Structures are given as structure tokens and as C-alpha cells.
Amino acid sequence: MFFFIGGIQPKTVELEEIPRLCPACGLAQARLRRVDYYLSLFFIPLFPVKRGEPVLICDRCGAVSSPDAPFDARPSVLSKKECPQCGQPLDPTFKYCPHCGSRI
Incomplete structure (x- = not known):
């Protein structure tokens, strides 16, 4: 008997190391990130299937916003x-x- 354990899983990729100002809380804790989706086999990502849009995610307040969000x-x-x-x-x-x- 053979079981195939696989699927598509998300992986968050950090695009910039320098934090930006968060439009929600105003602190320099927001990082530009992107969520990519990978085809995985036995929970190991093999190759990318879909590339996501870049977003700002604040490490402190957790707000998610567009990189072009007005401040x-x-x-x-x-x-x-x-x-x-x-x-x-x-x-x-x-x-x-x-x-x-x-x-x-």
C-alpha cells in the first residue's frame, strides 16, 4: 500500500530587511513580505506554484496593509x-x- 502525502502549502518570504513605518501603529516595525505557495511532498516544499502580492505586515500590532498605504x-x-x-x-x-x- 502506498500513501501520497502532498499538497500546496504557503511560505512567507521577507523581501526587505529594513523595517518601514506601520500605517496602523506608526512604529518602524512593518516589514515587506510576500506569501508564496509551494507544491510539497511529505511536508517538504519542492517548487513554487503561485507567487503572492507584497504586503506590509507589522511585527508589533499585526496589521496587514498595502506597501503604498498612505501615512x-x-x-x-x-x-x-x-x-x-x-x-x-x-x-x-x-x-x-x-x-x-x-x-x-
């Missing part, structure tokens, strides 16, 4: 930041509220 939404979100406890306006760089002392 214009971040400053408007930061300028309206408020303390979740007391509702006072805050500077985006604060980690603690200067009014009530709660952690942001």
Missing part, C-alpha cells in the same frame, strides 16, 4: 489623544496622564 491618518489621531480616565487632552508622547496620574 496621513496618524497625525490626526495623535492630535486628538485623551486620557481614558479623566478625559483631559494629552501629548501623544506621554505614558502617564499629568492630570490624574493613570497609565496610558
Whole structure:
């Protein structure tokens, strides 16, 4: 009796080593990656079947976006930041509220 264990499996390929700014969280943690599909035999990828589109995947927040995604939404979100406890306006760089002392 012979069993053939094979199929198509995805493999993520990193295209650039230098991180880019993430459009969602604003940190330089997003990497340009592509998901390629390989024909595999006994869970060993043999040859590529389909090449995927490049996308930005953030290592910190996990957001997936287009490499051409605009980065214009971040400053408007930061300028309206408020303390979740007391509702006072805050500077985006604060980690603690200067009014009530709660952690942001």
C-alpha cells in the first residue's frame, strides 16, 4: 500500500530587511513580505506554484496593509489623544496622564 502525502502549502518570504513605518501603529516595525505557495511532498516544499502580492505586515500590532498605504491618518489621531480616565487632552508622547496620574 502506498500513501501520497502532498499538497500546496504557503511560505512567507521577507523581501526587505529594513523595517518601514506601520500605517496602523506608526512604529518602524512593518516589514515587506510576500506569501508564496509551494507544491510539497511529505511536508517538504519542492517548487513554487503561485507567487503572492507584497504586503506590509507589522511585527508589533499585526496589521496587514498595502506597501503604498498612505501615512496621513496618524497625525490626526495623535492630535486628538485623551486620557481614558479623566478625559483631559494629552501629548501623544506621554505614558502617564499629568492630570490624574493613570497609565496610558
